[in-house]
Amino acid sequence: MILSSLDLTQKLDTKEYNEQLEEYQLKLLRLQRKLYEKEIPLILVFEGWDASGKGGAIKRVTESLDPRGFQVHPIAAPSEDELKHHYMWRFWTQFPKKGAIGIFDRSWYGRVLVERVEGFANPEEWQRAYDEINHTEKMLNDDGAYILKFWLHISAEEQLKRFKERENNPLKNWKITKEDWRNREKRPEYEEAVEEMIRKTHSPFAPWHLIEAENKKYARIKILKTIVHTLE
Incomplete structure (x- = not known):
């Protein structure tokens, strides 16, 4: 299993975190x-478990960037109108x-x-989505x-x-909902879905990077380093 092989004990102390945060944001x-x-x-x-730190990681990626050059898209459930189209339709614009x-x-x-x-x-719909997603990402690349x-x-x-x-x-209590608790009860089903998603949609042109996020400082720096090293 891919997820169970991750070492969740990895961490950064505050001094090291602050130094690397400044370096990689610059x-x-x-x-x-x-x-x-x-x-x-x-x-x-950015995908991950509820409360895994996606918002905090995105904040550290963007807080030193020129705001004219990026946009963050928080994705919620599709609207009634969006449901009348192919599921990728709402992402294209x-x-x-x-x-x-x-x-x-x-x-x-x-x-998926x-x-x-x-x-x-x-x-039938979610199984064919792997190919649809791969083709879309290949086209963008x-x-x-x-x-x-x-x-x-x-x-x-x-x-x-x-x-x-x-x-x-x-x-912070506005961040926790009944839906979060319900999703947690289905964690084994979600783990199976995540494993299959990674296996079927990891590619050279759109790779998955698995982030050990038990320690938020470690996760944020690993994400920043991954972006910087890829672009360099």
């Missing part, structure tokens, strides 16, 4: 300028223009994750886009700890 800012000059679009996809960065907080992978597990897509996909992984125990912390924090 490098990414310089690379953002290169993307603009060379007219290369960059697509960053959100892909970045040349020289810009598009960041997806959840994505079209909902088709939540829609699969919750029964919003039937087996052939047109010049760089695509990086991140799965933020935490243990069930750490997720429970973060859920309870959110419930007890008046500044």
